[in-house]
Amino acid sequence: MERMRGDGNGKGNAVRGRDETEEERADRRWADLLQELRVAQTGVQILFGFLLTVAFQPRFVELSQTDQTIYSVTVVLGAATTGVLIGPVAFHRMLTGRRLKPQTVAWASRLTVLGLVLLLCTMAAALLLILRVVLDDTIALWLVVAMVVWFVVCWFVLPAWTRATRRGLD
Numbered sequence: 001m002e003r004m005r006g007d008g009n010g011k012g013n014a015v016r017g018r019d020e021t022e023e024e025r026a027d028r029r030w031a032d033l034l035q036e037l038r039v040a041q042t043g044v045q046i047l048f049g050f051l052l053t054v055a056f057q058p059r060f061v062e063l064s065q066t067d068q069t070i071y072s073v074t075v076v077l078g079a080a081t082t083g084v085l086i087g088p089v090a091f092h093r094m095l096t097g098r099r100l101k102p103q104t105v106a107w108a109s110r111l112t113v114l115g116l117v118l119l120l121c122t123m124a125a126a127l128l129l130i131l132r133v134v135l136d137d138t139i140a141l142w143l144v145v146a147m148v149v150w151f152v153v154c155w156f157v158l159p160a161w162t163r164a165t166r167r168g169l170d
Helices: 022-054 058-064 066-095 101-134 137-168
Strands: none
Touching: 022 066, 022 101, 066 101, 101 137
């Protein structure tokens, strides 16, 4: 098998990178992705489990129709997030042994990013629901907007900025 040096994006690079085959790179990227998924899945499972219990609390019927709608949307978002973050495992299982590891890793990475976007939406909806119960609606909305901006900066902007500034150094 031909060895190549790469930048982690599957593109060869004569100066920087690891000395690994495409399959070795796929194995390493898959292991990295699994670690990331473990962190995300744990958080989603805890949040989703909590959400599932809310409807069975005595005070649930006291929520306004708007809050019950927000709750329903939040539960559906939580289920969608759970599904998409477990998706890479199912994808891998269905394709194991078919010599498609690089493609599997690429699709699993896409599903994971989608999972992060859905998790962001789930967190925003859950925060909105909780903060509407304890604060004025306007203050709750502004706090949720601030938190969404914070998540977007931490999860997407900083990595994109780092990637863009790093590209200029190679």
